[in-house]
Amino acid sequence: MKTKRPIIIGGGAAGLSAAWTLRKRGIKAILFEANDRLGGRLGGDRMDGFFLDEGADFFCSSYDVAFRICQELGLPLIRSDMNLGWYRNGQWIKTTPIKSFGALIRNLPALWKLGLLSAGFLKLARAVKTESEYLNFASDSRIIELDGEENAGDYLKRIGLPESLKTTLRGFLEMTMGDVDQMGAAYMRTYIAEMLLKADQIYVPEKGAGELSHALADACGADIRTSMPVRRVVIQDGSVTGVLTDDGLIEADAVICATSASKAPDIIPDLPNKVLRVLGKVRYSRGCRVVIGLDAPPLPPGWHGALYPEDDTPLLLDRSINLPACVPPGKSTLDLLVGRDRAEELFPLDDQEIKRKLLADVRRNPPPGSNLPGDEEGLFTRVYRWKEAVCMGLPGMFKEVVEMRRQLNRDLKNLFLAGDYMRVPSVNGALASGVDAAEEVVELFEARPV
Ligand SMILES: Cc1cc2nc3c(=O)[nH]c(=O)nc-3n(C[C@H](O)[C@H](O)[C@H](O)COP(=O)(O)OP(=O)(O)OC[C@H]3O[C@@H](n4cnc5c(N)ncnc54)[C@H](O)[C@@H]3O)c2cc1C
Secondary structure: OOOEEEEEOOOOHHHHHHHHHHHHHOOOOOOOOOOOOOOOHHEOEEEEOOOEEOOOOOEEOOHHHHHHHHOOOOOEEEEEEEEEEEEEEEEEEEEOOOOOOOHHHHHHHHHHHHOOHHHHHHHHHHHHHHHHHOOOOOOOOHHHHHOOOHHHHHHHHHOOHHHHHHHHHOOOOOOOOOOOOOOEEEHHHHHHHHHHHHHOOOEEEEOOOHHHHHHHHOOOOOOOOOOOOOOEEEEEEEEEEEEEEEEEEOOEEEEEEEOOOOHHHHHHOOOOOOHHHHHHHOOOOEEEEEEEEEEEOOOOOOOOOEOOOOOOOEEEHHHHHHHHHHOOOOOEEEEEEEHHHHHHHHHHOOHHHHHHHHHHHHHOOOOOOOOOOOOOOEEEEEEEEEEOOEEEEOHHHHHHHHHHHHHHHHHHOEEEEEEHOOOOOHHHHHHHHHHHHHHHHHHHHHHHOO
């Protein structure tokens, strides 16, 4: 009997989890990745004993698929405490995770200064807590039931938060997620529920999130072809017959397109109009990350990160504080992260220039007692430019994606889309979408044996 051949396009979290799911069902896929490395936005860079996250760097408490896959692959997870400094109104405020009544009392002055004890925040926290059954990143999340037309900026205005709290929340969200005035209100509330209200339940593989990509690539048993972009998916008589690469036509019985939403129409221009319309509405934030290898911790003792929610000064992280296995003994790293227009301005510059500019931004108001590197210092410098960073879950996206998927299933029986935008955008959403697509391929193959 001829073996059925599935092809996966894209070796990010979605594509790799699809390959792993097929492998568990005894099916070997061919996986094409345009870049020379796998992982996409979940990439993990390894050098001289350092393990660096190129994109995603933490998992929230509802990442059910991520936790399951880590367990299947024997990848240990550790809890990562958010010991953060916040620069507000010309002073530094330090918060620690609130795990006990004592910790709450100790954090009260800081919470007050950040506006997190205001009536507005307590109202928001209560609403988000009540909705937590709907608002989470899990594979069975019911976010769609609360997905409306309102964006996050309008939501924050409508519920009447004090200015100081709005600055804290906007700054925090925009540093990581992109433009609050574009992001959907339901998606933003999910992020607040998981990041602020469950800040003591953040997990990371002990050598960084990117190690999950390496583990998946090693275990998925796919025929992986890196530096091999798929140029076009070939469709004949309503069915996919193969993909065109620089090596020619490769025949396929099913194709999973696990690229970002913006790339899919370029390689599958024959998608139904309704599908193209929804894909065209998916938006991503931008981001630029600089990682510097160091001989000593750059932040004040015990600080894991420092944020500047009032402007575009980069978010600072020292991952060696929470993840000592990420660095050789005695070493540290400094991550500098910016988003939005600031990231866009930096993209064309060379690595050294980007490092210089971001360090100059931070030197204006450095955390007290910090030991930041000079422009020419560092064991190494790595720069990751993300023109598409985090999918922003625009208002109404979740409902439209469900409808789009139905339409695609009706029109093209052996083509499947995967990627973070197909679920609640996150590493977990991307992994879950890959599992979904792979299960659909299995169902198709079982329904139509050769
Ligand atoms: C800086 C940053 C920080 C983040 N932090 C977090 C976090 O802490 N937690 C979290 O949950 N999420 C985070 N995210 C988001 C998370 O990384 C993504 O949601 C997730 O990794 C997306 O996976 P994906 O497989 O859907 O897409 P991608 O990772 O984008 O994978 C798509 C792959 O397809 C490949 N491709 C594209 N076109 C072609 C083609 N024609 N042929 C072959 N291959 C092609 C691409 O090269 C890419 O490798 C972060 C993202 C960034 C950038």
